[in-house]
Amino acid sequence: MKEFSVVANKDATTWMIKAEDVAPIHEFDKRDDAVEKAKELASENQPSKVEIFDAANELVEKQVFE
Template identity: 40%
Template structure:
């Protein structure tokens, strides 16, 4: 199962989509845009899940595809 994480980028004040919490794919200016991209990637690579973190790096939401 692939894990896609949406986490805040502390240095740039954007949001990062990561695969397996290691390899960043892109940085996005809005959180909604980052979540949308992570969900698109997860749907293309099922089985997958998307983990959305808040600014305190705590899991706020989990979705499975």
């Protein structure tokens, strides 16, 4: 299962999408934009899941695409 994560950068000024928790593959100014793109990527690469973290790096949402 492919994994996508939405996380804030160190200063919480931008939001990144990471694939398989490796280097960022996309970067956005707004968290909502990053979440939307991550869900789109997960939908296109099923089976997959998206984990969304807040600015404090706490998991706030998890969604599975099968």
